[in-house]
Amino acid sequence: MTTESDTTAAAFPSLEDWQHWTQVMGRAQQMLLETWADSWKSGDPAPGLKLPNAPDPMAMLTAGAEAWGKGLEAWGQMLGGMAAAADRKDKRFAAPEWRDNPVFDTIRQSYLAISDQLMKTADQAEGLDSEAHQRLKFLTASFVDAMSPSNFALTNPQVLKATMESRGENLLTGLRHMLDDMKAGQMTHVAKGHFEVGRNLATTPGKVIHETPLYQLIQYTPTTEKVLETPLIVFPPWINRFYILDLTAEKSFVRWCVEQGITLFMVSWKSADESIKDVTLDDYVLRGQVDAIDTVRDLLGVEQVHTIGYCVAGTTLAATLALLAARGQADKVASATFFTAQVDFAHAGDLRLFLGDETMGLLGQLSADTGIVDGRVMASTFNLLRGRDLIWNYVTNNYLLGKEPPPFDLLHWNGDVTNLPAGWHRDYLETLYKGNKLVEEGGISVDGTPIDLKRIETPLYIQAGREDHIAPPQSVWKIMDHVPGPKRFVLAGSGHIAGVVNPPSAGKYQYWLNEGEPKDLDAFIEGATEHKGSWWPDWLAWLTERAPKKVDAKGARVPGKGKRQAIEDAPGRYVKTR
Template sequence: MAQHADGGDSDMGDNLERLNANLAKMEELSKRMVAALGQKDLTADAGMSGPGQELYVKAGSALFNEMLTNPTKLMGHQVAYWSKAVENFIETQQALAAGQFEMPEDDDAPKDKRFANPMWRTHPYFRFVRKQYELNSQAIEQSMAELEGLDEKEKSRVEFFSRQIIDLFAPTNYLATNPDALQKAIDTDGQSLVDGLENLVRDIEANKGELLPTLSDPNAFKVGQNIGTAEGKVVFRNRMMEVIQYAPKTDTVYRTPLVIFPPWINKFYIMDLKPQNSLIRWIVEQGYTLFVVSWVNPDASYAEVGLEDYIEEGYLEAVRVAKEITGEKQVNAVGYCIAGTTLSATLALLQKRGDKSIKSATFFTTLTDFSDQGEFTVFLQDDFVDAIERQVTEKGILDSFFMSKTMSFLRSNDLVYGPAVRSYMMGEAPPAFDLLYWNGDSTNLPGRMVKQYLRQLCQGNELAGDGFKILGETVSIRDIKLPVCSVGTKTDHIAPWKNCYRGFSQFGSRDKTFIMSESGHIAGIINPPSKKKYGHFLNPKVKGTADEWLEGAEFHEGSWWPVWEEWLQRRSGAQVSAREPGESGYEILGDAPGTYVLATTKG
């Protein structure tokens, strides 16, 4: 007995010591958090954080008008809501009064991964909280869906921001109503909460007073060492870009070189994360001389850089370099996302100039007709764009943090609240996930370019409309005449495939091929044949609407890469001896992935 008592005293002493250490740690972390919150830029434009007051006034007026004109419908909704809420309360009260702490499985519960823990369906307290949240969510969604007196864009914005409120107040986001977090706190004697606070402070410090969860272990990857490792050399550099020529993997290559223009909203190594899913490696292995542009990560000195600079010092220079190095008169080009949009303007410009330097062009998830702005409609109205203009006029750039936050809140449960729960309440370290690491390695955008893109292309829809004025010409997607291929992705929320198709179908080219890949903006493109994961749809006729195209399309298992490569092969000429970087006389400036890609926006 004495021995048992001694053990108990020892355990209590250890627990007390651990508790005191954790309390000291929390006090230290709290001081750090206060200091980190003090770094927040209080001069930031409030208009970039939410819609203007006009939207709230219109929504409130519409709701008030509906109350006056159709009170019966409103009362019906209220009665139905309170009936279900009271029923939920009584059911829980009866279970607790009977000492019943495990209720029958709630089979009607929606399949929501946030509520995977069985306690959300069987424990009286958590079941009550979950069902009440679902009732509240349904009531809000129904009210917004039936709201009249708003135009389509206003209604979509009200629904979007209502969904943000619904997601924010999910019971999983709060310690007192999250059974997983509470259980882990008990199991770890509170250590998970200490670790969570440390993670929270780390993120606030990293984002200078702002809060956005870290999605991937920042120390797990290093560009050029375990991601972005395809063999190549930087063969050209100017203030806008580095051009990387990749080393050949075949004895002979197709005569016509390929130049890829990645988006400058993110970094190019999304196409070269790991060897097994590297599009860059795969293209080289198929026998192409490949050049990839790595864009500069701009600072405030780039404030006056516009789309004309990206075209003149980026696209046209990269094409010139590839032609000179290979001795060819033409190249094939690829543009991804915003780089595809700008490639379309470049092609139209070259057509106006009678310049045939580009033989064919491929577009990955590219929008050129912005008449339907998809999920970005909520951010492309004047209140937001006015605020962005004020910000870039003052700062010279659109800070990468704003873009990261905007993209994250389009999928808030997956990219904000879910990671926040795991990191701050469960105390988990962020995973070592290369795709999420890349997602967090974002870039700034030059002020002038941002204004042009938002005002002239997105809001003004000039490329698909009356024409976009650039470098002395007025250009349109209808000016494009060369062979073109476009790849849209089925579940893309950034560039919906139907919107990609709509603009692409207006190109003036007679030779048009459209491919629709399964999955989204990234996974649908970075879809290597070896994985045999996502299939694709093909229809040789690019005519009619997107729905009509899909109705006549045939589904094929596996990656679209080989289909596209066959298309590219027919436009790439005969085989010639492989070209090694540096042999043309161009000075080698360094190894791939170069220096521009390493520039960070944090620090």
């Protein structure tokens, strides 16, 4: 009589079969590497992955071949010594089927052990400059993540179980999900229809009180009887929607600021179309940030404003501060806060790996007809930086298991892309990111005025994320070296988004402060004091200390009650335009 266990055993390949096919897989991987290496050697690598010249032109090939050679040896070695495989926690293999079934337990442990070996050999590769070494490690990590057995139906026990239980419906549903995503041009990260801007996202009450072809300016309705006299203007990155700072009510930085008695204004950049396809740095500085500063000063009758620049908007805010200083107008800004913003890109993050000549050429081709870079291009790039979480996790969940992704406001925002002016986007990448011209005295000019960061005396609050892969803390720290005025640096737990969007009520993460005068980030960390929870209250205390005076929340402090009439309700139509 055939037992259930006999049937199960017969349904799966034996260990010997698996060893054979993993060897086949290994040979296939080696051929992929050789093809990639040959293309690099011939000067025609994959778009965006061109390697810089190393001291020895064959160093990368040698190091790569050595790394993969050792990795291929591991395929056989690890299968014979599974006890040595790392048994660490990994959410890709959290389901009990990965351990309960000996075949899949072997697959899991083999993969983890071999992954460790490949990453170790890539990390130890010699004869490469730092940028080439970073590329090798990134490519190895990306390949390792892509080859996870959780990403393939026949090597994922959860998918096989779901297929048997649903008689294949999971695969049919997954195929439908995949085809829908292909039609939309981007992967779905959040269940459709759950979130809507203005309904359950970006709901803090306010009015659009100023509009230009480049941006809308939102003024939020006060909720306290008294407010700080000096208002705050927030400049979000133009590559994303502003409501990352106004998500659901409990996560909203905007709502929290208003509740603390801050008169808050938010810039909502227009998603690029042909009407603004030719904008430049001058536009984002003069007709964006300076215009908003002057508009608010005039509306409220104040001499100064506080400012916040998030990510790339922080980069341009530094240029704005330097411009105002050069023109004798620095007193317009009482303080500037930088959220995960870089001015010196010498030690920027993994995004530099996508700045090769081929990538620039591809951007040119994609925008040749319209002068616009489709926001989905940038979204795909950022997804690649966290491929395990933002690509392969959804391949398994959405396509193989046929499930709907769970509702998550942050990921809805992540997929709500904005289009970019192609010329300005390329210039930003070439001049600031690759050329690092902002930190050179007179390296760039705005409206004919040379920019020198050393002229900035405005008090700065600089926030970095400890685990930020887009603006690494080492890179964010560099502003401390270039700006001579008073500065306060805070290192927040988590990354580029969660490190910023961390309301006190959540009780999550932590932040570090160093009240001394550390010379670099290592010294800052060594002497830092850890504080539990959100850094927002520390920032509020710092901001209030700069300008503590309060006034009644009436007249022009109420949107539409001053000299500028309300155009429409917040969040405005610009943020809803794709």
